[in-house]
Amino acid sequence: MYLLSKEPAFTITHQADSGDALLEYLTANKAPDIILLDLNMPGTNGVEATKIIRKQYPDVKIIALTSYYSDSFINNMLEYGAGSFLSKDTPANQLVQAIKEVHLKGYYYNDDILKVISNKIQYGSRKKLSRFDKGHLSNRETDVLKLICQQLTTAEIAEKLFISYRTVEWHRNNLLAKTDSKNMIGLLVYALENNLMSIDELLLPGQ
Secondary structure, eight states: OHHHHTOTTOOOOOOOSSHHHHHHHHHHSOOOSEEEEESSOSSSOHHHHHHHHHHHOTTOEEEEEESOOOHHHHHHHHHTTOSEEEETTOOHHHHHHHHHHHHHHSOOOOHHHHHHHHHHHHHOOOOOOOTTSTTOOOHHHHHHHHHHHTTOOHHHHHHHHTOOHHHHHHHHHHHHHHHTOSSHHHHHHHHHHTTSSOGGGOOOTTO
C-alpha cells in the first residue's frame, strides 16, 4: 500500500482490515473508483464481499488479490464481476498497471487469466449463439466487442470506428445485456466462446 501511495495518480481513501469493515465503510462513505480486495479476510470474505459490492455498487471496479492463485478462485472472481485477479506477490509495476487499466477500461487480464479463460471455454458447456438466435449481435456490436477484447479504450474505439464516445458506451451496455456479462472480461469470454476472437488475436498490455 505504501508503494501505491507514492503514485501521483492514485488517492487511497481507506484501508479496511475485514470484509465487514469494508462494507460498513461503503455504507457510510462515498464509494471509491476501485477496490483492491483481499480474498482471505476475516468475517465476510473477499468472494462474498465481491458479490455484495457488485450488486450494491455496480460502478465500483474490483481487483482481487490473493495468495491462493488457482483456476477455481480466478473463475469464481471473474464470474462474480471482478475486473482483474492478481497474486499478492505481483510486482509493484504490474499492480500499478492493472489499477490503471481497470480504471480506464474496466478490466485487466494477463497470461494467467487468459489461460484460465481458455481452459474454461475448452471444458465449458455454454451454448454458442448464431446469427439465427434472438439477441444475436449486430455487425457494429461485433466490431465494438472485438476492439474491447483488444483492450482499446472507449475513446480509441470511437476514433477507430468513426463514431461518438457516447455511441461506443451505448454499444458496450447493449453488449453486456445481450451476452449476460457482468463486466468486460465476461465480454472477452463470450467473444472467445463464440469464435469471434481467438486467444492469439488478443493484444496483452505492453505488447
